[in-house]
Amino acid sequence: MLDKLALRNARRLWKDYLNYFLTLCMVTALMSAFHALLFSKDIQEMIHYGKGEELSTAGTMLIAFMSVSTAIILVIVAWLINYMTRFILEKRSREFAVYLLAGMRKEQIAVLYMKENFCLGICALLAGLLLGGGLQQVLFVIFYKSIGMNYRVKAEISAGGVVLTVALYGICFIAALFRNKKKFSHMEIIGLIHMDRQNETVDEKRGAMWKRLFFLSAGNILLLYFLIFTGRITKVTAVLEMIGLVFTFYMFYIGLSAFLMQYIKNRGNLIYRRDCLFLMRQFSSKMRNTCFVLGTLSLLFTFALVGGSLAFMLSDYQNRQLDVEYPFDIIIVSDNTENDFSEEEKLIRKSVTPQSVLKYAVYQNGTGDMGDFLYQNLRIFADKDSDPVMAEGKRAVSYYDYDVYMGISDYNYLREMLGLRPVILGDDQYLIHVSNRVYQEIKDKSPKVENSLHTGLDFIGFKTEGFAQNGHNGTDYLLVVPDRELTRMKKYFSLMAVVTREPVPENLSESLYDLAGKTRGYEELADYIRIGTEALFLMPAAIQVKSREVLELKFLMSTLSFPLFYIGLVFLCVSFTVLSVQQLSDSHKYKFRYQILYRLGMGKRKIRTVAAKQMFLYYLCPVILSVVISAVFILYIGRQFVSYTGIHTKGILYFGVSLGGFLGVYVLYFILTYFQFAKNIS
């Protein structure tokens, strides 16, 4: 009998909380697909060095980030399930009271409730795993594409992924259900009867006091904008702002609700305009009763937006900047100025057919004016140590001691290798080839960089194409002079640049390191290499084989961006589910209110419009706050990212793309909820 009842109730649960069910399916599908990525045999091979068991740096990062994201998802899914089971319990408390009155024991009801939720959970899990199988293939295609490899779609079930998903999902469900069982045991009939009426009263007494919270929260957001955009943010203000933001997220809604109530109480003009009074009252009372939930949702939305934007930044860097950072297929630098790279060339020719090879040298004349200028003027060095000795040390690890010069012939040959037009330089002229990120910062600087240099030549301009300037063709900058000027200078480093006809095998990198008697890895990097301002993703390396470096960096970026997308998407789904069930579960109450409006003469079409407005306002509220707060972070991070990487993208674009994706999910959930809501109140 109880089993039959549980089954029937579960069927009703599925209908009443369709969005919750769909989100559980979606989250399970996402979890299983991402776990499959972690357990994939191919990826396991990719993240280990050779056949040994040692993990690569990217592999360590992949596992670390996936573990962190799995832990975060576990917490959020546990929160969702706990919130929903408690929420459904409250909404059905009268029904449980009737069971008690009919003679059922508390334990029986608790078991009944557990069975119902268990049925729902198992159905969602199975549907999610099935969906996850398909999603896994999509995810693999995207992941492989993002690291520049091809993936052939195949029917495959990742046992490890499924087991991990089931285990995590099970933990969340069982924990939530046992918490509820405990709640049942403490419940009295009277408590159950009144449970669904909690928070129904409207408390206006403390309105005036709470209203201040709205202004305080809004003020705090303005202060955050001011601090960030005027560059006044320090470690102390950052910590204080973080505390202030937590306060803002949770107090904003209490404040806004009180503000609206106060506005209505003071008979603001808006309340006399058609449906405004009804909407404002609906909105403010709902907000007052759910301010904690709204605060949490705003926080989740903010994380989702910031995470999504960071992922887009990485993805953008991956797609566009790597070709700028690694223009040559192979480039090797040596501090042995007599190195003729004959051994290396032989080895390269064994693997690939070079299209063009240049062995050349860069020079120095004992001056470091340009390096000094950049160190004094670039933002990245703005927080340099006030202690001159320490400051000198920092300059020394960023730039070479002396400015790097190159003759125009070698320069033009290298340009031709890269498919760039040669440059004409007069006998008494020079140019500066500088990385774009540096150029963007110094182009409008006063005094001009050229006035700080004492070359005795006329400056004709900057060039900013990708030119391997992370320690090879100079660091951030290269001074290009007529060949005869080099006779007065000393050789600084020898280099060999290669452009090949066909793709270079990635393992050529290891072979070249073997030849040099070194192992490719962090501890073996050339300590004389200076990489200047691009310290975000690049490591100093004397030997750079583009295919290997790009693969590794793309893999590294993907290990960062994928978990960020994953977390962002799950956060969005969870948040929108909570928002929609908040509206849908109260629809019987709203139905009554809309019936009154109908009797007062509001037409059905108008009622649908008012219902849409009500839902839109409620949906919009946590979104607005999170968009406003995340915007400042993303714009700031985006600006820093562009400035550190030199990528040609406006910081606001990352926010725009991320917001676009966010709004896509928003619209989907909104439409789904609106149709259910309209059906419920009609």
Added chain:
Amino acid sequence: MTRQHYIEVRDLVKNYDTGKVRVSAVDHVSFYVDQGEFIGIMGASGSGKTTMLNILSTIDTMSAGQVFYDGADIAGMNEEELSDFRQRNLGFVFQDYNLLDTLTIEENIMLPMALCSKKKEEIVSRIQSISESLHIGDILRKFPYEVSGGQKQRAACARALVNNPKLILADEPTGALDSKSSDMLLHTFQVMNRELGATILMVTHDVFSACYCERILFLSDGRICAELERGNEGKREYLNRILDVQSQIGGEDISA
């Protein structure tokens, strides 16, 4: 030339099809209401009172017949026109008050005016005058859950009156009230009718409430089976006549 009544119901029919059986909830009913009348409709449960009220209030449709409000036939109106008509011409008082719990008493009263896009000044002065007339000035800033049932019902009356409707429809308005509150409410209805000129149609099965009506229609099995007019009669005589009709048509226990 026949005189045009304020509200005229002609040959009204409402059928419900339940599978193969057709049930007539209202069966060829005709009557009229004149401006300023306080008319009651009585009948046992299932006699068709509420169905008729729902049709008159345009929230339910008729199967056949015509209902004229000031000469305008509501049967020919579409959904939008009906809601507009309802907004401008009808006021409602229900047994369970139907006040919005998130709005204060004052806001509940002003809502129909705001929905009709009335001006702020007009709304403010109307609420002041109507709340004074119905003695609810001191509870305007309270929420429905903070006031008594009688006060809620008077607030519902104020809301029903606020747009100066052609007709106030009251469905068992004293059903949820104790005798003292009922008495106060019915007195309020009289004030609304006599002093504020409201036309009231009240559905009730309570004879004491019916005593306040000037005319009473008795419904049985969807038909009007009797009609009483108070005229210049005293309350006691009128009550006795109502009880007589009730016993003749076999109504519910009315002694409660």
